Amino acid sequence: MRKARKAFARFWPLTRGDRRWLLLIIGCVVVSALAETASILLFADLTDHALKAGSLSAFWGPAGAWLGVAVLGALVGYLGNSLAAWTAERFVLRLRAHVFRHVQRMPPHFFQRHRRGDLVARLTGDVEAIEQMVVSGVVGTVSAAFSAVFYAAAALWLRWDLALATFVLAPVLLLTARRFSGRISSAARDERTADGALTSVVEEALGNIVLTQAYNRRRDEERRLDREARAWLRASVRGARASELYEQFVEVMETLCVLAVIGLGAWEISQDRMSLGDLLAFAAFLGYLYPPVRSLGGLGLTLTAATAGADRLREVLDARPAVTDPADPVAPWPVRGRVSLHGASFRYPGAAADSLRDVTFTAGPGELVLVTGASGAGKSTLSKLLLRFYDPDAGAVRLDGVPLPDLPLDFLRENVALLPQETLVLHGTVRENIACGRPGASDAEIERAARDAAAHDFISALPEGYDTPLAPGTAVLSGGQLQRVAIARAMLRAAPVLVLDEPTAGLDALAARQVVRPLRRLTAGRTTVMITHDLHLAPDADRVLVVEEGRLVESGTHAELLARGGAYARLHGAAAPAAPVAAVVEAAAVVVPIVDRGPAPALTSDGTSAALSRVWP
Numbered sequence: 001m002r003k004a005r006k007a008f009a010r011f012w013p014l015t016r017g018d019r020r021w022l023l024l025i026i027g028c029v030v031v032s033a034l035a036e037t038a039s040i041l042l043f044a045d046l047t048d049h050a051l052k053a054g055s056l057s058a059f060w061g062p063a064g065a066w067l068g069v070a071v072l073g074a075l076v077g078y079l080g081n082s083l084a085a086w087t088a089e090r091f092v093l094r095l096r097a098h099v100f101r102h103v104q105r106m107p108p109h110f111f112q113r114h115r116r117g118d119l120v121a122r123l124t125g126d127v128e129a130i131e132q133m134v135v136s137g138v139v140g141t142v143s144a145a146f147s148a149v150f151y152a153a154a155a156l157w158l159r160w161d162l163a164l165a166t167f168v169l170a171p172v173l174l175l176t177a178r179r180f181s182g183r184i185s186s187a188a189r190d191e192r193t194a195d196g197a198l199t200s201v202v203e204e205a206l207g208n209i210v211l212t213q214a215y216n217r218r219r220d221e222e223r224r225l226d227r228e229a230r231a232w233l234r235a236s237v238r239g240a241r242a243s244e245l246y247e248q249f250v251e252v253m254e255t256l257c258v259l260a261v262i263g264l265g266a267w268e269i270s271q272d273r274m275s276l277g278d279l280l281a282f283a284a285f286l287g288y289l290y291p292p293v294r295s296l297g298g299l300g301l302t303l304t305a306a307t308a309g310a311d312r313l314r315e316v317l318d319a320r321p322a323v324t325d326p327a328d329p330v331a332p333w334p335v336r337g338r339v340s341l342h343g344a345s346f347r348y349p350g351a352a353a354d355s356l357r358d359v360t361f362t363a364g365p366g367e368l369v370l371v372t373g374a375s376g377a378g379k380s381t382l383s384k385l386l387l388r389f390y391d392p393d394a395g396a397v398r399l400d401g402v403p404l405p406d407l408p409l410d411f412l413r414e415n416v417a418l419l420p421q422e423t424l425v426l427h428g429t430v431r432e433n434i435a436c437g438r439p440g441a442s443d444a445e446i447e448r449a450a451r452d453a454a455a456h457d458f459i460s461a462l463p464e465g466y467d468t469p470l471a472p473g474t475a476v477l478s479g480g481q482l483q484r485v486a487i488a489r490a491m492l493r494a495a496p497v498l499v500l501d502e503p504t505a506g507l508d509a510l511a512a513r514q515v516v517r518p519l520r521r522l523t524a525g526r527t528t529v530m531i532t533h534d535l536h537l538a539p540d541a542d543r544v545l546v547v548e549e550g551r552l553v554e555s556g557t558h559a560e561l562l563a564r565g566g567a568y569a570r571l572h573g574a575a576a577p578a579a580p581v582a583a584v585v586e587a588a589a590v591v592v593p594i595v596d597r598g599p600a601p602a603l604t605s606d607g608t609s610a611a612l613s614r615v616w617p
Ligand SMILES: Nc1ncnc2c1ncn2[C@@H]1O[C@H](COP(=O)(O)OP(=O)(O)OP(=O)(O)O)[C@@H](O)[C@H]1O
Pocket: 108, 109, 112, 348, 349, 350, 351, 355, 373, 374, 375, 376, 377, 378, 379, 380, 381, 382, 421
């Protein structure tokens, strides 16, 4: 119960602005209950005076009044219930927006820790569970309490002694409800968790469909789904059984009660102490009394179910963003583009070791700094510090000498553009995908960015050109083409500082070659930190940094580092075969259309023949 109260206190403030509607709804409920009470009394009147006496003249008066009351009740009921639905849905809308806004600010590791499907479940099902408690729960409780009081008062007014005799059952109902609530709540919690797991499995399986199909993992995925679905089934059946048991128990108790009333009533009537109309009205009041009493008893059940959802949402809402806007930000200035790290160390929350240790370097305005190193060395982590997805644990990151935590986040990210390691696609047209670099850009500007990114030709060749819809995961464009769309987006952004994380990763030699020139155009005149394994661009770089296990181990120009014969020379040696392949591809691209379409030339080097087979029709 304490948990429910805490959960309630947490989410109740979200009803601000709608509370007067809640009051109006409760007003409607009260009027409805009053109308109901009146109609039962009119019914008793009709029984005694019109039916028993067989008099039609006694019918018209009460009948007219009853009709009037019924119409009033209907109007008020309609108003109250529509208003309640509207208020409840507005609450859901607001809560979901609140949670979504919060989730959008979470740092990258948050999304690695929470499965996406589970987050989806929290944003949908759990949000609704909380609505059940905060809006429907409050309206339901208040209206149940009012109705119960009215019907009980009416029953007492009719025959207080009979009424008291039947009220003794109320505590029994409340006690059994309490006994059941534990069982139902644990089932509800399991059901919400299983719901999250189920959504995750479906989401992951669909996202991984290529792996699934290529490696014949369909059976495994089905088994995984089956396992989670069974957990869900168990929890949901357990919950349904517990609440059904409760309902049926209450049903029997009520029958017992009604029989007792009829028995007592028969005796009273035989003693001439009660009329038939009164007895029927009395029984009707008791009949009307049970549902509100039952829903008051069941309130604990709704609360516990909602608490399960509230717990899961609280977990999300209590996760703090890794970085926040400064309270007292530095005023924006025209950024020149000097970025620097000073003794920066960083460890991911919960990780065992530092991902970066004591890294210091500066990239001056317009410089191209290339960062390379083995996989897992900490290069992407470096890019996350530069965009302030995280603050370093020690040391500082600066833009034009200003520590990043002193800058408004929006300003920072307007001036430091990221081309992330995985190409990200927005749900929208190609045009919108480019325009998101700078909202409000004109079509001409978008096209120029696309031309500079060598993307205009293939975009124009699409059936709908710039209006071709793209969505995450669709295959309208190849990896290299998507990367050029991303480059166009960054072009348009025109930020003074660029952070490129593996711009050619995942592209074959041919596609990589096609992005090199756009990349050169993109980086010209901007401070660029380019993270890459592909050392083609190294000779162009003003400086090359080599990262090893989170430390900066070498720094210098391509030629200097090669001459030194250290880590960079080793990396370069490992990457060297890439160059001849690209050269052969370039040659093949020219030769192939001329030669007769015979069998593809068999080349000994694996890499070369693979590259050629891509060019070969
Ligand atoms: N969210 C995270 N939580 C904990 N550790 C992480 C997280 N992300 C990365 N790491 C760890 O930090 C280290 C550096 O990772 P990072 O992604 O920066 O490597 P990288 O140099 O970009 O590698 P690659 O070339 O494969 O992209 C790795 O050891 C990695 O396991």
